[in-house]
Amino acid sequence: MKRTDEVWKTAQLAQTFLEGVRGAIPLANEQLQMILRIVQMARSEVNSVLDLGCGDGILGRTILTQYPNAKIVFLDFSESMISAVKDKLQTPENNIEFVLEDFGQKSWVNSVQDFGKFDVIVSGFAIHHQPDSRKKEIYQEIYNLLTPAGVFLNLEHVQSASNLGESVFNEMFIDSLYRYHHQRGNSQSREEIAQQYYNRPDKAANILAPVELQCQWLTDIGFLDVDCFLKVLELALFGGIKPAE
Numbered sequence: 001m002k003r004t005d006e007v008w009k010t011a012q013l014a015q016t017f018l019e020g021v022r023g024a025i026p027l028a029n030e031q032l033q034m035i036l037r038i039v040q041m042a043r044s045e046v047n048s049v050l051d052l053g054c055g056d057g058i059l060g061r062t063i064l065t066q067y068p069n070a071k072i073v074f075l076d077f078s079e080s081m082i083s084a085v086k087d088k089l090q091t092p093e094n095n096i097e098f099v100l101e102d103f104g105q106k107s108w109v110n111s112v113q114d115f116g117k118f119d120v121i122v123s124g125f126a127i128h129h130q131p132d133s134r135k136k137e138i139y140q141e142i143y144n145l146l147t148p149a150g151v152f153l154n155l156e157h158v159q160s161a162s163n164l165g166e167s168v169f170n171e172m173f174i175d176s177l178y179r180y181h182h183q184r185g186n187s188q189s190r191e192e193i194a195q196q197y198y199n200r201p202d203k204a205a206n207i208l209a210p211v212e213l214q215c216q217w218l219t220d221i222g223f224l225d226v227d228c229f230l231k232v233l234e235l236a237l238f239g240g241i242k243p244a245e
């Protein structure tokens with residue numbers, strides 16, 4: 001099957017996403033706060049973190065605010081995104097690693113194995129670009145890379161259960177984009193924003209799966225406490241904990 005995800009390697013899409021879309025994601029702040037809350041509840045300490053498909057590292061950087069001494073690996077296959085994390089961190093410390101790698105290939109695990117196992121693995125809006133069979137394999141690979149009692153959290157674009165849900169999601173996102181851009185002085189009409197949204201170049205790269213199905217895969221792999229912790233329409237935060245030995 002021809003890969004559609006590689007559009008994310010372009011500098012243009014990285015810029016459009018980081019400057020024009022990420023800040024407009026509905027409930028973005030609540031999602032980050034929930035990630036922190038779950039990690040804090042699940043773990044007494046966090047020494048190592050992996051942010052898979054990191055973009056500008058928003059998830060990993062949020063975790064660092066609470067665990068500034070943790071070792072962290074930011075992984076993405078887009079050079080522009082890796083540059084964006086470096087810019088956001090400004091003064092990279094010794095315990096921060098950047099990995100330019102494609103998690104669509106099974107060999108990606110080799111590029112992080114030298115860093116040891118991770119207490120927390122987070123991923124944001126990235127794994128849904130893989131076909132379902134590969135998503136399942138990636139969840140297994142993540143499981144294998146976690147320390148005992150390690151936490152996996154996936155903040156993800158998931159499939160609606162109904163056409164109504166999908167339509168409500170699309171319109172909510174367009175409203176949010178419109179508000180976000182207007183607050184920044186962009187005079188585009190809602191119709192223009194909607195046109196761009198429905199014709200966006202990365203749309204074909206979305207291979208959405210229901211959150212219930214993905215939670216079942218996590219349970220089948222052996223994760224405990226598998227749950228969808230937060231969901232609004234097609235935006236879901238779900239994950240689980242690797243058993244303690």
Ligand SMILES: C[S@@+](CC[C@H](N)C(=O)[O-])C[C@H]1O[C@@H](n2cnc3c(N)ncnc32)[C@H](O)[C@@H]1O
Pocket residue numbers: 005008009017022052053054055056057058059075076077078081101102103104105123124125126129
């Ligand atoms: C929608 S952005 C989300 C970025 C960030 N996680 C966030 O929450 O803002 C998806 C990110 O996943 C990365 N990505 C997509 N497919 C990838 C792959 N196969 N390997 C590595 N990175 C990938 C993209 O380059 C992009 O940075």
